[in-house]
Amino acid sequence: MDAVDLQIIRELQADGRLSNQDLADRVRLSPSPCLRRVRRLEEAGLIRGYTAVVDQVAFGLPITVFVRIRLERHTKEAVALFEQHVAVIEHIQDCYLMAGSSDYLLRVVIEDLEAYEALVRHRIHAIPGIASIESSFAFGSVKQSRTYPRPTPGAAARPL
Numbered sequence: 001m002d003a004v005d006l007q008i009i010r011e012l013q014a015d016g017r018l019s020n021q022d023l024a025d026r027v028r029l030s031p032s033p034c035l036r037r038v039r040r041l042e043e044a045g046l047i048r049g050y051t052a053v054v055d056q057v058a059f060g061l062p063i064t065v066f067v068r069i070r071l072e073r074h075t076k077e078a079v080a081l082f083e084q085h086v087a088v089i090e091h092i093q094d095c096y097l098m099a100g101s102s103d104y105l106l107r108v109v110i111e112d113l114e115a116y117e118a119l120v121r122h123r124i125h126a127i128p129g130i131a132s133i134e135s136s137f138a139f140g141s142v143k144q145s146r147t148y149p150r151p152t153p154g155a156a157a158r159p160l
Helices: 003-014 020-027 031-043 076-087 113-124
Strands: 063-071 092-097 104-110 130-137
Touching: 003 020, 003 031, 020 031, 063 076, 063 113, 076 092, 076 104, 104 113, 113 130
Parallel strands: none
Antiparallel strands: 063 104, 063 130, 092 104
């Protein structure tokens, strides 16, 4: 992955609807080599897809909750069971495996406090092996970037 590939990725992160011609102009390539690079980035799995960025509040999910989960046991089976349950709960947008006092950090988007209570009581509490659940409600969002920073030169990057 060279500087042009990085520039292509950053341009597409900022606007995934760019035409190949506009993208080529922005990265100073002719359209054919630009398209070949994009296809190579897609085939290598660096570009995994394209999506619309939707306004969370306008969509009807104004509440963001960060949920810290601690498991009772850390057996292979307990971890797999927890992760399988989390994967099918739509309101859980992100699930991170953590180091420190919590085992997982979830980002949940939800309609209101009553809906969050129902989610916790009926879906999250139903997952076997949870020792504790701690919720923090976001008052607002200061920054939500969808464009990754440039990697530090010499940092390990996946070869194409």
